[in-house]
Structures are given as C-alpha cells and as structure tokens.
Amino acid sequence: xxxxxxxxxxxxxxxxxxxxxxxxxxxxxxxxxxxxxxxxxxxxxxxxxxxxxxxxxxxxxxxxxxxxxxxxxxxxxxxxxxxxxxxxxxxxxxxxxxxxxxxxxxxxxxxxxxxxxxxxxxxxxxxxxxxxxxxxxxxxxxxxxxxxxxxxxxxxxxxxxxxxxxxxxxxxxxxxxxxxxxxxxxxxxxxxxxxxxxxxxxxxxxxxxxxxxxxxxxxxxxxxxxxxxxxxxxxxxxxxxxxxxxxxxxxxxxxxxxxxxxxxxxxxxxxxxxxxxxxxxxxxxxxxxxxxxxxxxxxxxxxxxxxxxxxxxxxxxxxxxxxxxxxxxxxxxxxxxxxxxxxxxxxxxxxxxxxxxxxxxxxxxxxxxxxxxxxxxxxxxxxxxxxxxxxxxxxxxxxxxxxxxxxxxxxxxxxxxxxxxxxxxxxxxxxxxxxxxxxxxxxxxxxx
Amino acid sequence: xxxxxxxxxxxxxxxxxxxxxxxxxxxxxxxxxxxxxxxxxxxxxxxxxxxxxxxxxxxxxxxxxxxxxxxxxxxxxxxxxxxxxxxxxxxxxxxxxxxxxxxxxxxxxxxxxxxxxxxxxx
Numbered sequence: 001x002x003x004x005x006x007x008x009x010x011x012x013x014x015x016x017x018x019x020x021x022x023x024x025x026x027x028x029x030x031x032x033x034x035x036x037x038x039x040x041x042x043x044x045x046x047x048x049x050x051x052x053x054x055x056x057x058x059x060x061x062x063x064x065x066x067x068x069x070x071x072x073x074x075x076x077x078x079x080x081x082x083x084x085x086x087x088x089x090x091x092x093x094x095x096x097x098x099x100x101x102x103x104x105x106x107x108x109x110x111x112x113x114x115x116x117x118x119x120x121x122x123x124x125x126x127x128x129x130x131x132x133x134x135x136x137x138x139x140x141x142x143x144x145x146x147x148x149x150x151x152x153x154x155x156x157x158x159x160x161x162x163x164x165x166x167x168x169x170x171x172x173x174x175x176x177x178x179x180x181x182x183x184x185x186x187x188x189x190x191x192x193x194x195x196x197x198x199x200x201x202x203x204x205x206x207x208x209x210x211x212x213x214x215x216x217x218x219x220x221x222x223x224x225x226x227x228x229x230x231x232x233x234x235x236x237x238x239x240x241x242x243x244x245x246x247x248x249x250x251x252x253x254x255x256x257x258x259x260x261x262x263x264x265x266x267x268x269x270x271x272x273x274x275x276x277x278x279x280x281x282x283x284x285x286x287x288x289x290x291x292x293x294x295x296x297x298x299x300x301x302x303x304x305x306x307x308x309x310x311x312x313x314x315x316x317x318x319x320x321x322x323x324x325x326x327x328x329x330x331x332x333x334x335x336x337x338x339x340x341x342x343x344x345x346x347x348x349x350x351x352x353x354x355x356x357x358x359x360x361x362x363x364x365x366x367x368x369x370x371x372x373x374x375x376x377x378x379x380x381x382x383x384x385x386x387x388x389x390x391x392x393x394x395x396x397x398x399x400x401x402x403x404x405x406x407x408x409x410x411x412x413x414x415x416x417x418x419x420x421x422x423x424x425x426x427x428x429x430x431x432x433x434x435x436x437x438x439x440x441x442x443x444x445x446x447x448x
Numbered sequence: 449x450x451x452x453x454x455x456x457x458x459x460x461x462x463x464x465x466x467x468x469x470x471x472x473x474x475x476x477x478x479x480x481x482x483x484x485x486x487x488x489x490x491x492x493x494x495x496x497x498x499x500x501x502x503x504x505x506x507x508x509x510x511x512x513x514x515x516x517x518x519x520x521x522x523x524x525x526x527x528x529x530x531x532x533x534x535x536x537x538x539x540x541x542x543x544x545x546x547x548x549x550x551x552x553x554x555x556x557x558x559x560x561x562x563x564x565x566x567x568x569x570x
Contacts, residue, residue, distance in 0.1 A: 027514075027524075028498065028502075030522050030524075031475060031498060031523075031524045032495060032498065033521075034474070034475070034476065034517060034521050034522065034523045034524070035475050035476045035479075035494060035495075035498075037517075037521060038476030038477075038480075039476075039494075060493075060494045061493070061494045061495040062493035062494060062495035062496060066493070066496075067493075067495040067496070070495070070496050070499040071498070071499050071502075073499065074499035074500075074502045074503045074506075075499075075502065346511075415506075415508060
C-alpha cells in the first residue's frame with residue numbers, strides 16, 4: 001500500500017469514527033475533513049510524512065467526545081432521542097435493564113386491558129371502544145416517565161387521566177349514538193397530549209421539544225404498524241396450526257392474544273423507538289418526498305377536472321369527513337417534512353412543491369366548504385357536522401398559516417424554524433379541541 | 449500566555465464576524481487568520497470553530513454555501529449577512545466599552561501612589 005492509499009484509509013476510518021456521533025451529520029464530517037486536508041497539505045509540504053501529518057492534524061481538530069459535545073449544543077435537535085429516553089452512556093447493563101423495564105410495562109399494559117373482562121365486560125362492547133385509550137395511554141405515560149430522564153409533574157397527568165375516565169364513563173353514552181362515536185374518536189387525541197407532556201416534560205414549552213414529540217409519534221406509528229403486521233401473520237399461522245390438530249384457537253386469540261398483544265405492542269414499539277433509532281429520519285423524508293408530489297398532482301387534477309367538466313362538489317353525508325381527512329393528510333405531510341428538514345439549509349424546489357401542495361389543498365377545501373355551508377343551514381346542526389366543520393376550520397387556518405410561512409421562507413424573510421414553531425403551536429389546539437368535543441358535545445347535544 | 453477558555457469562547461463571535469466582513473471564507477482559513485493575527489496566542493481547538501459557525505448560521509448572522517476548494521474537495525464557505533453586520537456593530541460597542549473601562553481602571557492604578565496594589569496581579 002502506498003503512503004497515499006494508507007492516508008485515504010486512515011481518513012476513511014476517522015470519518016467512520018465521527019459518523020457514530022449522533023450530533024454530527026455527514027455534511028459536518030465533510031466540513032471537518034476539508035479542515036483536516038488543510039492541515040495535511042500544510043504539514044506534508046513542511047516535510048512530515050503522511051501518517052505523521054495525519055496524527056498531528058487529527059489531534060489539532062480535537063478529540064471526538066468534546067467535539068461531539070460542542071456540536072450537540074449547537075444542533076440540539078439531532079439529539080432528541082438521546083435527550084429524551086436513553087442515558088448518555090450505553091452500557092450493556094443499562095440496555096438490558098431498559099429491555100426488562102419495557103417488557104414489564106408491556107405485560108402490565110396487556111393485563112390492565114383484561115381487568116374489565118373479570119367483571120364480564122365483552123371485548124366488542126362500547127365500553128372498551130370508549131375506554132381503549134384510557135387503558136393504554138396511562139401505562140405508556142408511566143413508562144415514558146420511568147425511562148425518561150427529566151422531571152415531569154406527575155399529579156397533573158394522573159389527574160387528567162382520572163378526570164377523563166370519570167367523565168366519559170359518567171356520561172350516559174348510548175351504544176349507537178353520534179356523540180359516543182365522537183368520544184371514541186376524540187378521546188385518544190386529547191389524551192395523546194397528556195402522553196406528550198409525559199414525554200417532553202418541561203421541554204413541552206419549547207417548539208423543539210414538541211417537534212421531538214411529533215417525531216416520536218411518527219416513529220412509534222411506523223413501529224406499531226410493523227408489529228401489527230407481524231402479529232397478524234403470526235396469529236394466522238397459529239390459527240392454521242391449531243386447526244390442523246382439530247383445536248379451534250380463534251376464541252383464545254380473539255379474547256386474549258389480540259387485545260393483550262395490541263396493548264403490549266405500544267410499549268414495545270416505544271422501546272424500539274429508543275433502542276433502534278432514526279427510522280423517522282430515514283422514512284419521513286422519503287415518504288414526504290414521494291407523497292407530496294403525488295398528492296399535489298391528485299389535487300391539481302381534481303381542480304382541473306372540476307373546472308373543465310363544470311361539476312361542483314356533490315355534498316353527501318360523509319363528504320366533510322373526506323375533506324377533513326384530506327387536510328389531515330396534507331398537514332401530516334407538512335409537519336413531517338418540517339420535522340425532517342434541516343433548519344439551516346436554504347429554500348429549494350421541494351419547498352415550492354410543499355407550498356403548491358398546501359395552496360391546492362386549501363383551494364379544494366374552500367370549494368368543499370362553500371358547497372357544504374349552504375347545506376348545513378338547510379339541515380340544521382348535528383354533533384357530527386359541527387365537529388367535522390370545526391376541525392376542518394382549524395386545519396384550514398393551520399394550512400393558510402403554513403402557506404404564509406413557506407412563502408416568507410422562500411422569499412428569505414423568515415427562517416425555517418418559523419414553520420416548526422407554527423406547526424407545533426397547533427398541538428395544544430388539536431388536543432384542546434378534541435377535549436372540548438369529548439367534554440362538551442355529549443351534554444350539549446343531549447347524548448344523542 | 450494562555451487565554452482563558454471563557455474569554456476564547458466569548459471572543460469567538462466577534463472574531464469570526466469581523467473576519468467575514470472582509471470576505472467570504474471557510475473554516476480552515478478563518479482559523480489560520482485568527483492564529484496569525486494573535487501571533488499564535490489565541491488557541492482554539494480547531495473543531496470547536498464549526499459549532500460556532502453553525503450557531504451563527506442558525507441565528508442568521510452568517511450564510512453558508514457549499515462550494516469546491518481549488519483542488520476539488522467539497523468546501524463550505526461562509527459570508528456575513530446584513531443581520532450579522534448589525535450584530536457585529538452591537539458586539540463591537542460592547543467590547544469597546546469593556547476595553548475602555550478596563551483601560552481606565554488600569555491606567556488609574558498605574559498612577560496610584562501605592563504601586564503595591566499591582567503586585568500579584570501581573
């Protein structure tokens with residue numbers, strides 16, 4: 001091996017070593033390598049051999065630990081996982097202890113969900129549907145507090161879970177009513193904020209902290225979907241195997257394995273978020289970059305078709321829900337694109353595309369709202385319509401604001417952190433509105 | 449002379465900004481310049497410059513772009529923004545105030561009738 005090749009290998013090893021530090025990304029390492037070469041050029045031209053020069057140059061750049069610490073201070077957002085869940089030193093023991101804690105909490109979550117069954121409550125009953133989030137989310141919050149390393153005010157969290165439980169079970173919610181369905185849909189959203197408080201602690205008050213929670217939520221959703229997929233396949237196998245020896249396993253699977261597995265998987269998924277790391281950093285940019293153009297294309301085609309054919313939006317029963325879901329999808333694309341974006345890089349084509357996506361979604365939604373407004377007055381207000389309409393408006397305001405922020409960012413009037421601040425400032429609004437629907441709507445509409 | 453760590457950290461911002469006022473530059477060159485101007489006395493661990501640059505970039509005081517070095521390596525160049533110029537002006541006023549106050553005090557000390565006061569403060 002020539003001196004030059006040896007130097008290249010050494011530089012490569014040094015880069016690999018640096019790349020293990022979560023606080024530095026590959027751009028930073030490129031920049032440091034350029035610096036290293038500055039020293040190498042000078043030192044070798046002064047007569048040092050390449051490997052002597054390499055040693056001196058690396059030493060001058062500084063030791064990795066203190067360097068990583070400085071980068072971490074300057075780029076705290078890159079460290080969200082470590083800051084929140086894992087301890088700074090990843091000893092094998094501590095990893096093991098964390099796994100044991102996770103499994104313990106998963107078993108607890110799995111058992112808690114079966115407690116009402118002791119009193120003869122059916123898994124398919126409305127009671128379970130309404131209370132589902134009250135079984136799992138307190139356990140998840142407790143797990144996050146135990147594993148986390150910051151102070152979380154515990155009594156407010158306990159109190160909010162207790163109050164929520166008292167209210168939804170105190171209301172006379174009928175099996176089939178609209179307000180029951182609304183409670184089932186909105187209670188988890190409101191309580192997810194409580195989980196957010198358990199996750200972020202005092203960092204809740206900073207937009208960075210809330211963005212970390214958004215990242216955590218996305219990553220947990222991905223892991224949960226994977227676990228659910230695997231669990232489904234495993235259950236199908238189990239059924240088939242027991243079937244072959246003439247034993248019907250579907251009862252045990254439906255009564256025990258499915259509900260307990262679904263609960264335990266939330267805790268195991270949370271543990272995976274911490275232990276396996278950076279799924280969302282890899283997935284979110286890919287998903288948003290694939291779906292932002294596609295959704296934009298769909299929306300623009302939809303608008304063009306409406307324009308050319310002259311068909312207005314036909315207002316049927318569920319059309320408002322469909323447009324709500326559209327806005328949720330677009331908001332999701334915007335917020336996860338923001339979560340994955342480096343806040344330092346200048347505006348590029350993708351930011352234009354995001355702006356186009358938002359604008360076309362807003363136009364489509366305004367058209368739908370205009371069509372619906374007429375009908376609402378015609379038929380009077382129902383709890384479903386009021387909830388769907390108000391959520392549509394909240395998301396619309398969010399997207400209008402996001403469009404404004406993107407525009408200012410592209411014109412270089414705002415920094416990208418403005419987008420993160422705008423999006424994260426909506427998290428309490430979503431949860432607050434969901435809580436309002438759960439608390440106020442049933443009595444307001446006479447529990448119908 | 450060993451300049452204390454705190455002072456090095458505090459002076460980093462005005463030093464970097466002032467160097468960038470003259471022209472666009474990159475990490476290694478900035479460091480060379482600091483080292484040359486201070487006669488090698490102001491010592492930074494090289495790597496520590498970059499978090500400082502990144503922080504200034506995030507605060508909007510400087511802008512970065514990726515370019516190429518003369519022999520084709522990727523190199524990140526920084527230049528000062530309008531915002532950075534304003535910030536530097538404010539920093540400069542602050543440093544001058546500190547400097548002037550200290551000068552005044554030390555000048556008075558050297559005129560004082562009991563020079564013993566200076567013993568041990570070297």
